[in-house]
Amino acid sequence: MPTIKDVADRAGVSVGTASRVLSGSSSTSPDSRERVTAAAAELNYVANGPARSLRRARTDVLGLLVSDIRNPFFAELAHAAEREAMRRGYTILLANANEDEHQADEYLSIFAAQRVDGLLFSPQGPVSPKLASLVSSGFPMVLLNRTAPGLDIPLYATDNAQGVRLVLDWLRDRGHRDVAFVGGPAAMSTGAERQAAYLAGRADHGITENDAFLDVGNFLADGGEAAMIRILDRGVIPTAVFGVNGPTTMGMVRGLHHRLGSAAAAKIAVVSFDDLDWFEFATPPITALRHDAASIGRLGVQGLLNLIEGLPATSARVPLTLVDRS
């Protein structure tokens, strides 16, 4: 692999000049510029990133730690973040914590070792010591979609309360009183916020305040299914079910089918946080809150780059829309 010295030799200039031309920083003569560019092209020169990073004490890489890349919400978010980062000259190092705090910590170490310039992070639950020390060291960092107690850094997230209000209105307008709700782990802010908003709004919207209709999952399909089955096994039959996120809702639908059979399941209205692209084909079609994952990803990158450049960054809530398929 050719080095900058090879390029300089071939162009008949010093490495200093070659470096100046290749990184386009300070002024160079048109002549040497042309010769260096030509030499680099002929040699197929690609600058050595690690060497460059070592010298400049920055990598132009941003870390993005999502909790589950298989969740379409994060896939979409990651894709948008990546596009925005690339537009601004940064590369994104994407890691998948798989909803596992231990893995998240492991990736935090990897990011630290790689000396990423900043971090976009979707916390798994309580703040780990590693995360706390990273934050308190002033490392540039923003939160995506979830927060955690004691983390005073910019957050780019869905407007959960507004979304839940849309769902509550929808339920009331259709006369649903017996509504099953499956939330997420209390340790995750998304789950907590959505659950709190739902519980607070139930009475006002004519929904039975019977906690037999409530349970919690793990934000994954299997947890939603298990929770749904626990609810049904308490002997209650809802007229509508509401899942705290896409995978949870999918699990709930599975639970309904397995416990009640397809015919009975088809009579129960389903509404979900997160719109998955197959919801329109379900029986009955599933009404859902669609959140703008792409906007969150873009805003997150913009906020983080502000932080890196020493500018202020302010949190933002992105509104949801209800896709009514009833």
Added chain:
Amino acid sequence: MPTIKDVADRAGVSVGTASRVLSGSSSTSPDSRERVTAAAAELNYVANGPARSLRRARTDVLGLLVSDIRNPFFAELAHAAEREAMRRGYTILLANANEDEHQADEYLSIFAAQRVDGLLFSPQGPVSPKLASLVSSGFPMVLLNRTAPGLDIPLYATDNAQGVRLVLDWLRDRGHRDVAFVGGPAAMSTGAERQAAYLAGRADHGITENDAFLDVGNFLADGGEAAMIRILDRGVIPTAVFGVNGPTTMGMVRGLHHRLGSAAAAKIAVVSFDDLDWFEFATPPITALRHDAASIGRLGVQGLLNLIEGLPATSARVPLTLVDRS
């Protein structure tokens, strides 16, 4: 940020000894080992990756370039690859080419600049000059799921011919003669292989050889929808439709709904390459080939690590299973 020199000073040893302890290479006395470890912990020392990479001329990073991270197949594959890589001490740098050859080339440059130790790659179509030069330079590289003409490197992919045979048998057993098929861009090996196998097997399986039932999409939902609509607009009505991948099938279902209405669409059997997790809830439920994305990801990493270590790596085809929901 503390450097190895800080650790050495605090432990009262030389940087050489500190390095040996921290990278666990050659033998060190229990005494210095303990003191260095303690000092590193107290200082919150994290080795500088770029410096380490520069010196060792390797990064312990593998590049993974997928064609669309929002496709659940690749999300699953990426996740499995990442797990396997981590198990072997490597980090994966994940990039999303978004089915765009230009973006793919851009990422190839980024990978080259970052000096990744090897590359897992899912080609977009024809081989770009940049890719060709990378391959001919002997850079460690394996192909995932797709190949391209003239690329003589290990391939880890679905056994397309075997999968299509399963579908053809299924169609014949149910007496379908008028089957609509939407393929993918001819430039992509997956599409080409599947389409070739389908066309070759039609006659033997009692399927009408009327090309009005054939069209091509772009592996995405919108392309599948457009292709389905073109087929219907030719005045033919299939009794079954077969999509070349998950998003294409989804688009086809959309096209059926929009053109024929839900009632008529519900009478048409649907079978798909790729099993998406909502297919069981569609009306009618969609029969699908399930491929083992996780195995492909794991095998890819294993093959690539073999290559990196100078061992031989051999291509492998991973069999599919048909999930019959009829």
Added chain:
DNA sequence: CTGTTAGCGCATTCAA
């Protein structure tokens, strides 16, 4: 087993 030292490839400072 340990300390000293060279050098990985690059950007940047200082003189010229």
Added chain:
DNA sequence: TTGAATGCGCTAACAG
């Protein structure tokens, strides 16, 4: 505008 020289943090070679 340019060349020479320095050092980023680390590992490995060498000598002890």
